[in-house]
Amino acid sequence: MKLLQAGFPLIISLLVSPAFAVSTSANVPSTESASAAPRSAVLTSYQQDAELIRQTYESQLFTLPAFKMGHYGLRMYRQTQDDKYEAAIWSDMARVASRLNHFATEVHTPEQIQVYTEKRAQKYRQKTDDRSKLRYSVTKSKPEYFYLGVDLLGSMARANEYGLKHRDDEKLRQIIRRYDFSDYASDPDMIRAWAAQLANQVYWLRQLGEQDVVGEFIKAFRATYPDTQDASLSDKQFMNKIYGLTHIIFAASEYYQKPVNEHEFKWIYDYYRANIDAILERTKEDVIAEVGINFLLAGLDNDPVVDKTRAAIQKAIDRKAGMVPSVDGETELRDGEHRNVLSIMLLDWRGAKAVPTVSKQPHIFDSIPYGLIAK
Incomplete structure (x- = not known):
């Protein structure tokens, strides 16, 4: 309750702020093709469409759940450094603090972790979509992975990115050290179920200065998906492969905080160029936008792949709804947040920035949620 009370006035103030007001005259993007229109006009049309989606969200x-709000706000802050996203970032910090507080006090012994993971696994067991069924089937022999x-x-990596850590950081690190993460990262079946997530996690481990199994994961990934x-x-497994590739780049950038070197990941960029039509x-x-952003993170703004991905996203926009709908045509804001924030970033890229941090933007961290402290 204290967390909510601390952030509520700021959220209310931003709700009524002109910074979040919707323009009454949204720009209409150019309908000229990339090949027919001057380069500057094409770029302007991309930016106009990014603004259309931005206004919608x-x-x-x-009104979005804390996770979705924080996901959007943090990415937009890293792109713009606009303080209007401060409340969304605080919400994200509160979510991270709440989860780490729970783990540090209530879910840290092997017995507690077992009970927790069984409940988490049951949620996947109850779902009927193919991906959830695959994840449940593959992970039931390694249920601690859910935890x-x-x-x-x-949660630990996000706190770390902010320049923070949990007050029981060492206790949480000792939990990580009980497990050999290569057991998950080098397992082909786990990769088929969790490629993008594993890519994130092996880089988070490296970021936290714990186990470094990035090389093992990449070797196993390439062997799993030659x-x-x-x-x-199948299309779903092909998409899982591409998600894995895009998240290797994202995780290496610490999620849009620093540029990546094309030559370090030449095998990925060469693959994209050879297979972009597929x-x-x-x-x-979602995946198409991620591929384009991978190129932008490497400073490859003028690569033909970027224009192809931007044109595909631009074509997919539902202009009446002001967003990119799902493949089924759904325009629900919550479910579309991930897809649409990626679309904004692809269409109006502002560069990689290592922000916000407690040292660089102290005003954002005036009221740090309970349980988090500066590193």
């Missing part, structure tokens, strides 16, 4: 940002990889590591076998993959045909807008 920012007029209702604080360690899916929940604990992400390029010569793309044609034999990617556009066989994957969803």
Whole structure:
């Protein structure tokens, strides 16, 4: 309750702020093709469409759940450094603090972790979609992964990015050290179920100065998904492969905080260039936008792949709804947040920035949620 009380006035103040007001005259993007229009006009049309989506989300940002609000606000702050996202970032910090407080006080012994993971696994067991069924089937022999990889590591890494840590940081690190993460990261079945998540997690471990199994994961990933076998993959497995590739780049950038070196990941960029048409045909807008942003993170703004991904996203926009809908045409804001914030970033890229941190933007961290402290 104290967390909510601390952040509530700020959220209310931003809700009524002109910074989040929707323009009454949204720009209409150019309909000229990239090949026919001057380069500057094409770029302007991309930016106009990014603004259209931004207005749709920012007029209702604080109606989203805390995770979605924080996901959007943090990414937009890293792009713009605009303090209007401060409340969303605080909400994200509060979410991280709440989860780490829970783990440090109530879920840290092997017995407690077992009970927790059984409950987490049951949620996947009850779902009927193919991906959830695969994840449940693959992970039931390694149920602690739901706790360690899916929940604990992400929260610790996010606090770390802010320049913070939990007050029981060492206690939480000791939990991580009980497990050999290569057991998950080098398992082909786990990769088929959790490629993007594992990519995040192996880099988070490195970021936290714990186990470094990045090399093992990449070797196992490439062996699990050899390029010569793309044609034999189902569309869902092909998409899982591309998600894994995009998240290797994202995680290496510490999520849009620093640029990446194309040569370090030449095998990924060469693959994208050779297979972009298949990617556009066989994957969803989320994945397409991520591929384009991977190029932007490497400073490859003028690569033809970027224009292809931008054109695909621009074509997918539902202009009446002011957003990129799902493949089924759904325009629900909450479910579309991930897809649409990626679309904004792709269409109006502002560069990689290592912000916000407690040292660089102290005003954002005036009221740090209970349980988090400066590193």
